[in-house]
Amino acid sequence: MEDSNRRLLRARDAMDRAYAQPLDVPALARIAHVSPAHFSRAFRAAFGETPHRYLQRRRVERAMFLLRETGRSVTDICFEVGFGSPGTFSRTFRAIVGRSPREYRREAAAVDVPSCFTRAWTRPAD
Amino acid sequence: MFNAITHSQIYVLDQDEALDFYVGKLGLEVNADVDFGPMRWLTVNVPGDPDRQIMLERPGPPSLSDETAGQVRELLTKGATGGHLIFSVDDCRKTYETLRDRGVEFTEEPTERPYGIDAALRDPFGNSIRFTQLKES
Numbered sequence: 001m002e003d004s005n006r007r008l009l010r011a012r013d014a015m016d017r018a019y020a021q022p023l024d025v026p027a028l029a030r031i032a033h034v035s036p037a038h039f040s041r042a043f044r045a046a047f048g049e050t051p052h053r054y055l056q057r058r059r060v061e062r063a064m065f066l067l068r069e070t071g072r073s074v075t076d077i078c079f080e081v082g083f084g085s086p087g088t089f090s091r092t093f094r095a096i097v098g099r100s101p102r103e104y105r106r107e108a109a110a111v112d113v114p115s116c117f118t119r120a121w122t123r124p125a126d
Numbered sequence: 127m128f129n130a131i132t133h134s135q136i137y138v139l140d141q142d143e144a145l146d147f148y149v150g151k152l153g154l155e156v157n158a159d160v161d162f163g164p165m166r167w168l169t170v171n172v173p174g175d176p177d178r179q180i181m182l183e184r185p186g187p188p189s190l191s192d193e194t195a196g197q198v199r200e201l202l203t204k205g206a207t208g209g210h211l212i213f214s215v216d217d218c219r220k221t222y223e224t225l226r227d228r229g230v231e232f233t234e235e236p237t238e239r240p241y242g243i244d245a246a247l248r249d250p251f252g253n254s255i256r257f258t259q260l261k262e263s
Binding site for chain 1 (some may be wrong): 141152198200203204205210212231233234235237239241242244246248250251252254257258
């Protein structure tokens with residue numbers, strides 16, 4: 001159990017690093033030492049959500065950061081964090097955060113804590 | 127009232143492996159390594175800063191029941207025990223290269239932040255470690 005968790009955590013870390021890339025299930029499954037067919041199930045059993053959902057929330061968290069901390073355009077941020085189109089980005093963002101990216105930007109304030117904690121705690125909840 | 131933090135603690139699955147990692151790879155120093163029967167009291171510190179010890183504790187009986195220790199191990203390997211250490215460095219990129227060449231598993235490469243440059247890694251067990259080159263104020 002512990003070895004399997006640790007390998008899945010390694011795969012999750014790889015997703016966190018390469019969040020702007022498409023979800024590469026075969027590569028992640030190799031890191032986790034499971035078959036591609038079982039990766040999603042094993043990931044969900046360990047972390048309580050599918051890899052796809054985890055990646056979406058990671059991308060939205062990055063987008064929230066860029067909306068808060070930079071003046072870059074919403075479209076720019078959408079592509080920067082790995083979404084394929086502004087429409088998908090807006091829909092996903094609103095579904096997860098409950099507000100549009102522009103509304104979020106207006107209301108958000110910058111936070112000044114080490115980035116690992118910002119990342120973990122500003123992750124949008126399910 | 128309080129005037130310093132002298133000890134903090136993280137869980138590790140294996141104390142020998144923890145020593146290889148924290149001392150052999152990260153370059154910390156052993157502060158105490160004492161077998162007093164029920165447990166091995168093992169602490170490390172940043173070189174030159176012996177007043178701030180990090181205890182590397184193995185979860186298990188009699189401190190924890192087998193069942194609870196199993197739960198701790200499970201959470202630890204999911205990166206969920208809350209074991210976080212943040213170190214400061216003079217040169218983040220140079221430290222990153224040194225540690226990378228020693229085979230350390232990085233989760234974030236050196237990145238510019240509002241407060242400086244930092245990078246992140248995991249220990250072999252799942253604890254999260256970060257090191258920061260703070261902006262000169």
